[in-house]
Amino acid sequence: MKLGVDVFLDSFEKDFSGQKLGLLTNITGVNKQLNSTIDLMYNSDLLNLHCLFSPEHGIRGNANEGEHLDSTVDEKTGLPVYSLYGEVREPTAEMLDGLDVVIFDLQDIGSRYYTFIYSMANMMKACAKYNVKFVVLDRPNPINGFQVEGNIVEDGFTSFVGLYPIPVRHGMTVGELANYFNEEYSIGCSLDVIQMQDWERKYYYDEMDLCWVAPTPNVTQIDMCVLYPGTCLIEGTNVSEGRGTTKPFEYVGAPFINADELTNAFNNLEIPGVKARPVFFTPHYQKFKGEPCAGVQLHVLDREKFNSFYTGVKLLEIIYNLYPNDIEFIKSLDDSQFYFLDLLAGTDQLRHALLVGKADDWLNETKPELERFIQKRDKYLMY
Structure with missing residues (x-):
């Protein structure tokens, strides 16, 4: 199989020649040979990588969970690194100034709580606002693309560990989620998803010919x-x-x-x-x-x-x-x-259910909303 980044560099690199690019990534942004997406784009003769954007845990994955990060400069490339987990979580006009395209290359772990997909959504909103194209280099859902579990986020309980009403285990790739967010929540950015080749929904990550790179310090295997x-x-x-x-x-x-x-x-x-x-x-x-x-x-x-x-x-x-x-x-x-x-x-219904010994009743009550999500997501599945 081929990851989105490999498909991009093999088939689409020339389409972005001469454009100013931003890259939202971290240590998981690597191709199949474990070469850094940052390095591959920075050293490309065709691409003009102008700046980097950092999610939670930092561009090099060296920050703990919840640790606020300042914008900085990448020591290896000298490029500015704009933090999306510090003073702001949605990019500002100044951060996107002069950019033609922002590229997203991050490995998600398939759960609603994980903040990378909300950094993606916030970047999409900013790109829509400031007329910048957004491109997702798709990656596998490491815990397969079939199984869907959990309840849907209720109004009044959205946060950076649950920004949109999706289930806890969503069974989608980041590219599929990007299309879902863009359409279902009217973000309206100019979006392209570079699909993987030969990924099947049944796969867990360790069933593929890929090396696992831990996205954050507490993600082990x-x-x-x-x-x-x-x-x-x-x-x-x-x-x-x-x-x-x-x-x-x-x-x-x-x-x-x-x-x-x-x-x-x-x-x-x-x-x-x-x-x-x-x-x-x-x-x-x-x-x-x-x-x-x-x-x-x-x-x-x-x-x-x-x-x-x-x-x-x-x-x-x-x-x-x-x-x-x-x-x-x-x-x-x-x-x-x-x-x-x-x-x-x-x-707050789960906590209340635990307090009165009615967790099973609450779980049963969540099943219809989960079924509605599964039906809604069908048109966004690309594999």
Whole structure:
């Protein structure tokens, strides 16, 4: 198969000759041979790469989650790097001044919470406003393009971890999402998507002849990405989601948890495709830094049967039922009027359901809206 960047450089590079280009990318912007998209475009005899745009975690992936970034200069190329995760999250007129085209080349991980797709959407809005063309170099959804899970973001609960009403696991590529955002939410930018060649929706990333480049410091490998749509919900509590360990979003625990008790309670549910084992870990940063924690590691046994979002909700429910005096729902750092779980879930109904033991009822109530999304997305699928 060929990635969008390889198709672009093989077949479309000459079409952009003489135009001033901006590039929104990071360390995942590489071709199949792991050559940097920045370097390939900067060293091209045909292309005029004028500036870079940086998403969360920075252009070189060296910033932690939530860390605000200043605009800077890229040491390797000397190009200006405009931060889209600092003072502004939508590019300004000054950032886009003189540009003819902005190119997007970022690897998403297939989950609504991941901020890269909203940096893309914000760039699309700015390009529409300032009459700049926007081009997406498409990349695989690493957890396949079939499975769709979770609820839809409600009005009043949009944020940078849920900017549009899409489900938690959307089953789309970034190129498909770009077309979806552009049409469904009337962004109206001049948009081209450079499609991949020979990608099939059934593929997980580790089933392809591609090297995995971790998009951010806590994205380890594909099983972690499969778990993330569910276990990221743990971020909305005072329980550790495993940040600061070698298994983020696979480890879940806290000093107040009994590992065997939580493991047995989880496994007794017999959730398809997944099993827990007891673990003990000490995070080196973030929640419970330097404190011994106990909990579970989730192991995905059958990806096709496994529903990550359902699993995350049930794990939260178990922890709340076992440790109601210890677990806490934490407030958002960006907007303290919201519980962070509500922003992740895109609703306060999940939190309320957990408090009264009605998580299954809430999950059942979300099914019709998920079906409506699946029907709506059909016309935007390119593969």
